[in-house]
Amino acid sequence: MRRLVLALVAVGLASNAEAATLKIAAIGEVSGPCAPPAAEAPAGEKAYFTLLQERLGRDVLKCPVVDRVEAARALADGKVDLAVLDQAAFEPVKLTTRPILTVRPKGGLHRIPILVMTKASKAAPNLASLKGTTAVFGGQSAAALAMPRRTLADQGLGPGFFAHESVAADTDAAAKELRAGAADAMVINASAWQRLCRGDKPGEDRCRDLKTVWRGRPRAPLAVVIRRDMPDELRFRLIGIHVAMHVEAKPAFAWASSWIAGGAEFEPTEAEALTVTSR
Amino acid sequence: MRRLWRLPIVALGCVILASCGGRETKTASDDWRGEMKQVRIAVRGSEDDPAVARRWNVYREYLGKATGLPVKLYESSDYNGTIQALSSGQVDMANIAAGGYANVDAQVGDQVAPVLTVRQAEGGMGYYSALLVRADSPIRSLSDMKGRTLGYVDFNSTSGYLFPRAKMRQQGVDPDTFFGKTSFAGGHTQAVMALENGQFDATIIQIGGGDPVHGFTTGALYTMARRGLVDVEDFRVIWTAGPIPSSTIVTRTDRPQPFIDIVRGAMAALPYEQPDLWRDIAQPDGSAYTAVDRSFYADIIELRAADIADRRAGRRQEDKPS
Numbered sequence: 211m212r213r214l215v216l217a218l219v220a221v222g223l224a225s226n227a228e229a230a231t232l233k234i235a236a237i238g239e240v241s242g243p244c245a246p247p248a249a250e251a252p253a254g255e256k257a258y259f260t261l262l263q264e265r266l267g268r269d270v271l272k273c274p275v276v277d278r279v280e281a282a283r284a285l286a287d288g289k290v291d292l293a294v295l296d297q298a299a300f301e302p303v304k305l306t307t308r309p310i311l312t313v314r315p316k317g318g319l320h321r322i323p324i325l326v327m328t329k330a331s332k333a334a335p336n337l338a339s340l341k342g343t344t345a346v347f348g349g350q351s352a353a354a355l356a357m358p359r360r361t362l363a364d365q366g367l368g369p370g371f372f373a374h375e376s377v378a379a380d381t382d383a384a385a386k387e388l389r390a391g392a393a394d395a396m397v398i399n400a401s402a403w404q405r406l407c408r409g410d411k412p413g414e415d416r417c418r419d420l421k422t423v424w425r426g427r428p429r430a431p432l433a434v435v436i437r438r439d440m441p442d443e444l445r446f447r448l449i450g451i452h453v454a455m456h457v458e459a460k461p462a463f464a465w466a467s468s469w470i471a472g473g474a475e476f477e478p479t480e481a482e483a484l485t486v487t488s489r
Numbered sequence: 490m491r492r493l494w495r496l497p498i499v500a501l502g503c504v505i506l507a508s509c510g511g512r513e514t515k516t517a518s519d520d521w522r523g524e525m526k527q528v529r530i531a532v533r534g535s536e537d538d539p540a541v542a543r544r545w546n547v548y549r550e551y552l553g554k555a556t557g558l559p560v561k562l563y564e565s566s567d568y569n570g571t572i573q574a575l576s577s578g579q580v581d582m583a584n585i586a587a588g589g590y591a592n593v594d595a596q597v598g599d600q601v602a603p604v605l606t607v608r609q610a611e612g613g614m615g616y617y618s619a620l621l622v623r624a625d626s627p628i629r630s631l632s633d634m635k636g637r638t639l640g641y642v643d644f645n646s647t648s649g650y651l652f653p654r655a656k657m658r659q660q661g662v663d664p665d666t667f668f669g670k671t672s673f674a675g676g677h678t679q680a681v682m683a684l685e686n687g688q689f690d691a692t693i694i695q696i697g698g699g700d701p702v703h704g705f706t707t708g709a710l711y712t713m714a715r716r717g718l719v720d721v722e723d724f725r726v727i728w729t730a731g732p733i734p735s736s737t738i739v740t741r742t743d744r745p746q747p748f749i750d751i752v753r754g755a756m757a758a759l760p761y762e763q764p765d766l767w768r769d770i771a772q773p774d775g776s777a778y779t780a781v782d783r784s785f786y787a788d789i790i791e792l793r794a795a796d797i798a799d800r801r802a803g804r805r806q807e808d809k810p811s
Binding site for chain 1: 554555556557604608610611612698699703704706711714715716717720721746747749750751752753754755757758761762764773774776777778779780781782784
């Protein structure tokens with residue numbers, strides 16, 4: 211009887227600790243057991259853990275790992291709940307985990323969708339089929355050129371994929387080049403696409419003569435990753451706390467986002483943010 | 490003796506087991522729901538855009554799933570209804586323009602706080618006021634409006650009243666004396682319809698989806714045109730003011746923090762997790778929510794306070810015996 215009671219007590223203690231913690235992988239020199247941040251930890255680190263603990267009403271522990279591969283393994287095995295992964299570390303665990311947050315750099319854009327368009331009549335079923343053709347971009351701004359180029363590179367379409375690239379003055383000029391046959395493909399962002407194609411009359415579509423071959427966001431270089439079985443409530447609370455951190459808890463944000471130089475804010479991500487979505 | 494030691498052990502076991510369940514409930518997962526019971530959202534009725542009604546129905550379903558609570562929409566027919574519902578605590582959250590939030594802020598301060606606003610693809614976080622005339626009007630500029638009739642949208646409208654008046658003053662135009670007569674249309678749609686019907690010479694409405702250089706694609710005029718109610722070619726923009734800080738999702742701050750965090754997290758995740766839905770509810774393509782606080786609206790709060798002070802001063806002068 212005494213053993214039974216003690217066993218019950220032990221189980222109670224264990225499940226209590228299990229249910230009441232959030233374990234975060236943190237890369238350090240050596241692996242180690244999960245524990246609260248050390249007394250000598252940087253102020254930002256302590257602020258981050260305290261913020262999460264207060265807002266989630268549970269203990270938040272730091273779990274030292276030596277690299278992102280170990281962090282990914284620990285996440286998949288249920289030893290940690292949150293880890294910052296890169297694309298390589300994420301790949302082996304992508305079936306059971308997903309990214310939820312990345313960091314937008316200061317002065318940078320959020321990860322806006324990019325579209326690759328051709329004339330509707332062109333036989334171009336996918337991105338790969340455009341290899342060796344010509345492409346036009348819709349302007350010199352970061353949203354019109356740098357982000358589309360980065361997005362294409364993420365898909366494996368770096369320099370040399372198109373036989374020739376040109377940059378038009380704006381979206382309208384790029385569309386003119388495409389329609390005139392001066393370029394085989396047009397690469398623009400989603401906002402430019404909407405301005406170009408949405409008409410001012412009922413049911414009007416100004417791009418009926420064009421088609422979208424591919425649409426996707428740039429890949430996140432790094433992201434906060436969770437297991438897919440995390441309850442939606444906890445996932446949304448984590449996202450809500452993190453996206454506001456740059457205004458509500460600046461020291462915590464500075465520490466928590468330090469894996470990207472000069473972070474401006476946490477930005478939510480889709481589940482495919484660390485993977486190549488389509489060719 | 491055996492019974493004696495059993496009692497405290499069993500009691501201890503019960504305490505620990507209770508603490509397991511208790512800890513779970515105290516993580517606010519259940520407590521905050523019991524406290525709130527439902528989510529009440531104030532929405533503006535009689536909007537010009539059917540997509541707005543669709544948007545709130547989508548939000549109702551989405552937030553219902555995210556919070557695990559029934560979501561009720563409380564429709565108000567004018568700006569003030571939303572403002573008062575928020576200020577009095579009759580609702581938990583709303584989407585409200587900057588000027589409306591400034592009004593709420595003046596009434597209840599930090600009991601209501603902005604949590605999210607929309608960030609455009611190119612990084613902008615604002616929209617514009619447009620002074621609109623009929624295309625066949627001889628009026629070509631703001632200065633041509635001297636002595637003419639002007640229709641504002643609503644006293645609590647940011648783009649249709651508060652912001653353009655402040656910009657006019659900065660440009661040397663006193664909006665209280667410059668125009669021959671001013672009135673309120675009651676909404677952006679009504680303002681455009683009244684202008685078309687010749688009820689006044691110009692109106693000031695919200696306009697967005699671009700800028701004065703690249704042109705505009707969103708706002709009541711464009712929405713009405715896409716519904717076949719008006720033709721964009723029948724109107725001309727003669728003056729713009731902006732950018733104005735975009736509208737904001739606000740919550741009551743006296744609601745449980747888990748509720749506020751879930752609202753912010755779920756809404757912020759929406760354009761990434763359900764991009765088709767995001768477009769379907771007429772959010773600008775490529776845009777996303779970003780977190781803001783009161784400081785983002787500080788200029789508008791100041792403008793509103795100054796506008797009210799000006800008008801009060803004016804009324805005091807008018808009240809003086811001649």
